[in-house]
Amino acid sequence: MNKKIDVLIVGAGPAGVVCAITARKYYPSKSITVMKDIEEGVIPCGIPYMFASLKTPDENKLGMAAMEQKNIGTAVDKAVKINREEKTVETEKGDSYSYEKLVLAVGSNPMVLPIKGVEKQGVYQIKKDMVYLKDVINKIKQCKNVLVIGGGFIGVEFADEVSKLKDIKVTLVEILPHLLQNSFDSEFSTMVRDKLKENGVDVLTGIRVEEIMGSSRVEKVRLSNGKELPADGIILGVGSKPNVQMAVDAGLELGTCKGILVDEYMRTSLDSNIFAIGDCACKRDFYTRKAIAVMLASTATAEARIAGANLYKIKLIRENKGTIAVYSTYIDGLVLGSAGLTEKSAESEGFETLAASVDGFDKHPASLPGAHKSKLKLIFSRQSGIILGGQVSCSISCAQMINVIGIAIQKRMSCTELETLQVATHPYLTSAPTMYPIILAAQDISGKFKE
Amino acid sequence: MNKKIDVLIVGAGPAGVVCAITARKYYPSKSITVMKDIEEGVIPCGIPYMFASLKTPDENKLGMAAMEQKNIGTAVDKAVKINREEKTVETEKGDSYSYEKLVLAVGSNPMVLPIKGVEKQGVYQIKKDMVYLKDVINKIKQCKNVLVIGGGFIGVEFADEVSKLKDIKVTLVEILPHLLQNSFDSEFSTMVRDKLKENGVDVLTGIRVEEIMGSSRVEKVRLSNGKELPADGIILGVGSKPNVQMAVDAGLELGTCKGILVDEYMRTSLDSNIFAIGDCACKRDFYTRKAIAVMLASTATAEARIAGANLYKIKLIRENKGTIAVYSTYIDGLVLGSAGLTEKSAESEGFETLAASVDGFDKHPASLPGAHKSKLKLIFSRQSGIILGGQVSCSISCAQMINVIGIAIQKRMSCTELETLQVATHPYLTSAPTMYPIILAAQDISGKFKE
Numbered sequence: 001m002n003k004k005i006d007v008l009i010v011g012a013g014p015a016g017v018v019c020a021i022t023a024r025k026y027y028p029s030k031s032i033t034v035m036k037d038i039e040e041g042v043i044p045c046g047i048p049y050m051f052a053s054l055k056t057p058d059e060n061k062l063g064m065a066a067m068e069q070k071n072i073g074t075a076v077d078k079a080v081k082i083n084r085e086e087k088t089v090e091t092e093k094g095d096s097y098s099y100e101k102l103v104l105a106v107g108s109n110p111m112v113l114p115i116k117g118v119e120k121q122g123v124y125q126i127k128k129d130m131v132y133l134k135d136v137i138n139k140i141k142q143c144k145n146v147l148v149i150g151g152g153f154i155g156v157e158f159a160d161e162v163s164k165l166k167d168i169k170v171t172l173v174e175i176l177p178h179l180l181q182n183s184f185d186s187e188f189s190t191m192v193r194d195k196l197k198e199n200g201v202d203v204l205t206g207i208r209v210e211e212i213m214g215s216s217r218v219e220k221v222r223l224s225n226g227k228e229l230p231a232d233g234i235i236l237g238v239g240s241k242p243n244v245q246m247a248v249d250a251g252l253e254l255g256t257c258k259g260i261l262v263d264e265y266m267r268t269s270l271d272s273n274i275f276a277i278g279d280c281a282c283k284r285d286f287y288t289r290k291a292i293a294v295m296l297a298s299t300a301t302a303e304a305r306i307a308g309a310n311l312y313k314i315k316l317i318r319e320n321k322g323t324i325a326v327y328s329t330y331i332d333g334l335v336l337g338s339a340g341l342t343e344k345s346a347e348s349e350g351f352e353t354l355a356a357s358v359d360g361f362d363k364h365p366a367s368l369p370g371a372h373k374s375k376l377k378l379i380f381s382r383q384s385g386i387i388l389g390g391q392v393s394c395s396i397s398c399a400q401m402i403n404v405i406g407i408a409i410q411k412r413m414s415c416t417e418l419e420t421l422q423v424a425t426h427p428y429l430t431s432a433p434t435m436y437p438i439i440l441a442a443q444d445i446s447g448k449f450k451e
Numbered sequence: 452m453n454k455k456i457d458v459l460i461v462g463a464g465p466a467g468v469v470c471a472i473t474a475r476k477y478y479p480s481k482s483i484t485v486m487k488d489i490e491e492g493v494i495p496c497g498i499p500y501m502f503a504s505l506k507t508p509d510e511n512k513l514g515m516a517a518m519e520q521k522n523i524g525t526a527v528d529k530a531v532k533i534n535r536e537e538k539t540v541e542t543e544k545g546d547s548y549s550y551e552k553l554v555l556a557v558g559s560n561p562m563v564l565p566i567k568g569v570e571k572q573g574v575y576q577i578k579k580d581m582v583y584l585k586d587v588i589n590k591i592k593q594c595k596n597v598l599v600i601g602g603g604f605i606g607v608e609f610a611d612e613v614s615k616l617k618d619i620k621v622t623l624v625e626i627l628p629h630l631l632q633n634s635f636d637s638e639f640s641t642m643v644r645d646k647l648k649e650n651g652v653d654v655l656t657g658i659r660v661e662e663i664m665g666s667s668r669v670e671k672v673r674l675s676n677g678k679e680l681p682a683d684g685i686i687l688g689v690g691s692k693p694n695v696q697m698a699v700d701a702g703l704e705l706g707t708c709k710g711i712l713v714d715e716y717m718r719t720s721l722d723s724n725i726f727a728i729g730d731c732a733c734k735r736d737f738y739t740r741k742a743i744a745v746m747l748a749s750t751a752t753a754e755a756r757i758a759g760a761n762l763y764k765i766k767l768i769r770e771n772k773g774t775i776a777v778y779s780t781y782i783d784g785l786v787l788g789s790a791g792l793t794e795k796s797a798e799s800e801g802f803e804t805l806a807a808s809v810d811g812f813d814k815h816p817a818s819l820p821g822a823h824k825s826k827l828k829l830i831f832s833r834q835s836g837i838i839l840g841g842q843v844s845c846s847i848s849c850a851q852m853i854n855v856i857g858i859a860i861q862k863r864m865s866c867t868e869l870e871t872l873q874v875a876t877h878p879y880l881t882s883a884p885t886m887y888p889i890i891l892a893a894q895d896i897s898g899k900f901k902e
Contacts, residue, residue, distance in 0.1 A: 328881075
């Protein structure tokens with residue numbers, strides 16, 4: 001069957017959904033269809049919390065009700081081929097969709113490490129598929145020893161969440177020296193490790209899983225330090241790679257980051273009727289203009305808004321300054337946020353840096369009930385005095401402080417501007433105005449420029 | 452006795468203290484003395500919480516330990532006269548201090564309304580003096596019916612806090628139609644009223660206290676609606692006026708806002724060796740350049756840093772874009788923040804505005820434990836598309852969102868920039884990336900420009 005659609009969006013993750021809603025707003029008369037290859041999707045960043053925090057996994061469903069309300073069609077099918085000359089997409093079910101504008105929001109696929117035995121039963125990837133995940137959750141709940149491989153955000157959040165389940169011993173294994181090493185300097189990584197350990201998670205860093213052992217099912221693993229650990233369930237949280245096969249088959253270009261190459265308005269480089277957004281699209285680094293693969297729902301949805309508004313005409317002018325990573329995570333009361341470059345990553349990119357850290361409390365006076373220690377670090381360019389990055393650890397009241405830092409980075413604010421920033425402070429919500437950590441860190445840095 | 456000091460700072464509130472610490476950092480060889488006219492000061496914004504939240508009022512002491520550590524002198528005395536030609540300050544105790552640089556950080560005095568009977572016993576102003584406040588707290592705790600006059604931040608926070616004390620009935624009276632009317636549009640003010648009512652506070656708006664009645668002590672009040680209310684304690688929270696008498700006597704100029712007139716670097720207009728910072732200094736409005744009297748510790752400390760760094764040489768270049776009000780408050784779990792102009796105030800200043808509000812939740816999915824409703828409103832200039840202000844109501848996890856808005860205002864960000872902002876989102880800490888309220892509000896506005 002051949003269907004004629006004005007705007008065909010392939011993929012129904014956050015990028016696809018937001019693109020559809022944006023397109024509906026800007027192009028009210030166009031027909032729009034979102035194609036999804038799984039019956040029921042999930043909110044990606046909520047996946048860890050399906051294990052214990054949420055009453056049922058269904059609470060993390062990625063609702064499609066907004067689609068109907070806004071007269072956006074949905075099709076459950078898998079796109080398999082793009083014919084760029086005919087402007088059609090062929091599907092697994094044998095249908096063909098003709099489009100005026102095609103948006104690829106096809107996401108990424110979890111990476112599978114080439115570990116011996118990784119194919120055994122009991123080894124789980126994290127796929128954004130409700131049916132699949134419900135099955136994983138049920139199986140993990142029956143385990144005694146769960147091993148999480150990968151100490152990035154996914155791995156850390158899974159380890160924390162699974163440790164809340166009764167009678168399950170959780171071990172987190174990371175090959176690098178520190179947890180969350182790409183996003184945090186070691187003084188922050190250490191806090192995550194300590195928090196997880198406090199909650200009963202064994203944290204092994206600088207260690208590789210050499211072999212997953214057992215008959216057909218996983219029974220234990222052998223580590224690079226020679227030790228063996230019992231394990232009846234393994235979660236792989238080792239990152240994802242852009243889903244680009246269909247784009248490659250259609251002759252579209254990839255960037256050096258292996259994502260689909262796009263211009264300022266998310267149009268693919270060789271075909272301005274085809275857009276790519278989210279995890280499958282290449283991004284440019286804010287600092288260096290290098291092609292990078294940042295896979296964050298917040299980045300994906302920003303790109304979706306750009307594409308959706310500009311499908312037919314460029315309506316929403318974008319100054320694409322490039323992508324910064326702005327993250328936050330939450331481990332049992334501890335909030336950690338990172339924006340931009342770490343001190344280590346800045347130096348390895350060739351920046352000459354100055355950094356300052358400020359320890360304090362998130363209420364003032366610190367004797368107010370519920371006050372919690374906070375730590376903030378800012379990294380600046382030594383010569384130009386422009387902010388390069390920041391990290392924060394705090395309680396939930398300062399969670400949005402990483403977005404204050406994020407916006408300062410995006411506006412390339414100077415140390416002087418931050419030193420004289422006007423901020424809201426309140427006894428129950430922040431440190432004292434005399435001690436607001438972003439200002440104190442900037443002030444500390446500004447004293448160092450003369451050194 | 453004549454004392455010779457390089458930098459004399461009169462006033463030991465947040466402005467004086469921060470100015471001294473900053474001056475010490477930038478001018479390590481100068482002698483610095485902070486003069487305070489009360490034995491023991493308090494953290495200004497913590498005053499309400501001395502009544503119930505803190506275990507003892509002493510926990511809200513404004514510590515001076517940092518002064519000693521940093522080799523900053525302190526003197527307990529009251530400056531009474533400035534001799535500008537001799538460069539000396541005379542004190543109540545009869546001493547004379549000669550200075551190279553003089554910083555006036557003398558703050559503001561609570562206003563006393565011309566209500567009949569306001570001089571009676573049992574009517575309390577809020578002074579930043581520990582001894583005085585301890586006495587007030589003890590007396591209020593013995594009351595049965597406490598009336599708070601003034602529905603601004605001070606009044607609202609006092610009403611909330613005193614209502615936590617046992618067996619005290621609290622009534623809040625505000626002459627304007629809404630609580631917090633200068634900082635919030637009515638849809639937010641209403642939430643504050645509802646929260647206070649929920650906690651047993653009687654809220655009377657659009658009503659004036661006509662007379663405070665009783666023999667020598669307050670016993671009841673008569674309201675503008677003719678009703679009488681029993682009251683054995685009254686707290687006046689009706690604002691403050693800059694403390695400028697000594698500056699006026701010394702022939703220094705005032706601005707139209709009745710504060711001491713200063714230049715970009717907080718130098719008084721007629722004498723560049725005398726600085727004025729904080730509540731006693733005139734500020735310029737960010738939007739209109741009008742002289743305004745914003746009395747916030749965060750503004751005061753920003754000015755203190757400018758003055759302290761630039762006492763002898765201009766070291767810290769300031770682009771004084773003017774003062775925006777950035778506030779937050781906390782009422783029993785409800786956080787309210789405001790930055791910049793409200794829709795109403797923008798219109799009364801002559802701006803043509805577009806506003807959008809976004810309702811949502813502060814976690815995603817909203818079924819996560821502890822999720823709380825949130826509401827955000829942004830106000831933009833209709834033609835130029837620049838953000839003018841924002842308001843937020845939420846739980847504690849979004850407390851810093853008002854500082855995200857504040858920084859967007861200070862950088863005069865456009866609707867388009869905010870629509871494509873890169874932000875950190877997390878299930879436990881924010882709405883979904885598809886629903887981040889600042890982005891959604893900007894997107895909503897951007898659809899309205901064409902109208």
